[in-house]
Amino acid sequence: MSQEIHGTYSSEPGEPAESAEPEATRRATDEAESSRASRGWWDRNADEYQSDHGGFLGDDRFVWGPEGLDEAEAGLLGHAASLKGLDVLEIGAGAAQCSRWLAAQGARPVALDLSHRQLQHALRIGEGLPLVEADAGRLPFRDASFDLACSAYGAVPFVADPVRVFREVHRVLRPGGRWVFSVTHPVRWAFPDEPGPEGLSVAASYFDRVPYVEQDEAGNAVYVEHHRTLGDRVRDVVAGGFRLVDLVEPEWPAWNNQEWGGWSPLRGNLIPGTAIFVCERD
Numbered sequence: 001m002s003q004e005i006h007g008t009y010s011s012e013p014g015e016p017a018e019s020a021e022p023e024a025t026r027r028a029t030d031e032a033e034s035s036r037a038s039r040g041w042w043d044r045n046a047d048e049y050q051s052d053h054g055g056f057l058g059d060d061r062f063v064w065g066p067e068g069l070d071e072a073e074a075g076l077l078g079h080a081a082s083l084k085g086l087d088v089l090e091i092g093a094g095a096a097q098c099s100r101w102l103a104a105q106g107a108r109p110v111a112l113d114l115s116h117r118q119l120q121h122a123l124r125i126g127e128g129l130p131l132v133e134a135d136a137g138r139l140p141f142r143d144a145s146f147d148l149a150c151s152a153y154g155a156v157p158f159v160a161d162p163v164r165v166f167r168e169v170h171r172v173l174r175p176g177g178r179w180v181f182s183v184t185h186p187v188r189w190a191f192p193d194e195p196g197p198e199g200l201s202v203a204a205s206y207f208d209r210v211p212y213v214e215q216d217e218a219g220n221a222v223y224v225e226h227h228r229t230l231g232d233r234v235r236d237v238v239a240g241g242f243r244l245v246d247l248v249e250p251e252w253p254a255w256n257n258q259e260w261g262g263w264s265p266l267r268g269n270l271i272p273g274t275a276i277f278v279c280e281r282d
Contacts, residue, residue, distance in 0.1 A: 092154010166240025
């Protein structure tokens, strides 16, 4: 799961290795700049991310988000027994923990990520999975190559044109295929990315869609996150050729006492943190 969980208004942004802390701003950014920023950020921060969160994610666990909702429990891709023999594409796979769980159920997963360093962590954990380094908006696969596609906080929040990604997923799925992806819940855009009480007061407009950008001294984006309202996400799914069959908003479980960026038991018990879109290709 290549989930940044960095936060729209983070006070501790990812820090480029070669320069001072980047400037946080709100400005327009296009597809090419967003892609470059994401690749660079993940290549620089993959080691720290896996060190900090690898224990929670596990080596072969499929977790949809910080709440800890497990695919083994949720069955959003289908009952675990039904996955055997299916071709599955994981987008934004990170260290391929989700793909490894899918393989254990008898599926044939392919783990795709934009970041070379994240995929190196997938190799570190264990070989045997097909790994592909590529952009989610330009999937290097033939039409109708997969039965299922999934993404746990991977790619979708960081692309300027999500419809392009969805159309690519639609293209590589077989008829009847399911596409399930999780993102930061859109309502979080309006709140500061803080786990404590300061993260419970609205600080910005939910309807302001100007991207959050961290940029270096030369003005080059080093991290980009794009906001879509809940309605935008639904319209994007439809524009991508899919039918939305479920929208899951995981509740914070009593067993989970961890803080992860702006995700915490305090906030999780009051406002949603993750949205999971379950879509099907007719």
